[in-house]
Structures are given as C-alpha cells and as structure tokens.
Amino acid sequence: MKVDAKNIRNTDLNECLHFSIRLIGKSTRRGSNLTFEGKENCSGHNINKYIFDGMTVNQYQNMIKANFNPNDPQFSLTKHLKYDIEKGFIELVR
Numbered sequence: 001m002k003v004d005a006k007n008i009r010n011t012d013l014n015e016c017l018h019f020s021i022r023l024i025g026k027s028t029r030r031g032s033n034l035t036f037e038g039k040e041n042c043s044g045h046n047i048n049k050y051i052f053d054g055m056t057v058n059q060y061q062n063m064i065k066a067n068f069n070p071n072d073p074q075f076s077l078t079k080h081l082k083y084d085i086e087k088g089f090i091e092l093v094r
Contacts, residue, residue, distance in 0.1 A: 001093075001094045002091055002092065002093050002094075003016060003019065003085060003091060003092035003093075004085060004088075004091040004092075005085060005086055005087070005088050005091075008082055008085040008086055009086075013057055013077075013078045013081060013082065014078070016057050016092055017056065017057045017058040017061070018056060018057070018058065018094070019056065019057050019092040019093060019094055020054050020055070020056055020092065020093050020094075021051065021052075021053065021054065021055045021056070021057070021060060021081075021090055021092060022053060022054075022090065022091050022092070022093055023051070023052075023053045023089070023090060024088065024089065024090065024091055025087075025088055025089040025090075026089065027044065027048050027084060027087075027089045029043070029044040029045050029048065030045055036068075036069050036071070036072040036074075037069050037071060037072075038069070039067065039068055039069045039072075040067065040068065041068070041072055041074055042064065042068035042069070042072045042074040042075040042076070042080075043074055043080075044080045044083065044084070046067075046068070047063075047064070047068075047080050050063050050067060051063070057081070057092065060081060061077045061078075064076075064077050064080075065077075
C-alpha cells in the first residue's frame with residue numbers, strides 16, 4: 001500500500017506509523033531561523049533538516065517531539081507531513 005497525494009485526505013497517519021517515508025521531490029518551503037522558547041520553530045523548513053528517505057512515520061513523530069517545542073503554535077506530529085504528501089514531495093510506503 002502507498003499513501004500519496006491521491007489518498008492522503010482519507011488517511012489517518014496515526015494508523016501508518018510503520019510506513020516508510022519516500023522522498024520523491026524537493027520541498028520548496030521556506031522558513032526562518034526563528035526559535036520558540038529556546039528551540040527551532042516547528043516549521044516545515046526546519047523539519048526538512050531532520051527528515052530522511054526511509055524514516056518511518058513513527059521515527060518522524062519522535063523527531064518532531066525531540067527537536068521542537070510542543071508549545072509552539074506550529075507544533076504538530078502530522079500537519080507538516082500531510083502537507084508534504086499533498087504537495088507531492090513525499091509518499092509513504094508499507
């Protein structure tokens with residue numbers, strides 16, 4: 001099974017924790033070097049520094065927890081990943 005731009009809207013990423021991330025395009029997101037309470041802000045630009053091909057969704061969520069402040073308004077375990085899948089930068093494979 002594959003999760004991509006065609007079916008992401010009907011997919012609960014919390015049910016796909018064992019799926020692997022496949023980088024299929026370069027994200028065009030821009031960001032800043034802003035911090036939020038001493039950590040990088042949880043923007044897609046900063047997330048892209050830590051993501052790698054083959055990373056599981058579970059590893060991705062753990063990376064978010066480890067590197068970004070949960071009080072940051074941009075903090076989300078799934079929002080940024082869903083966006084990248086919708087835009088065709090990433091797909092998930094089982």
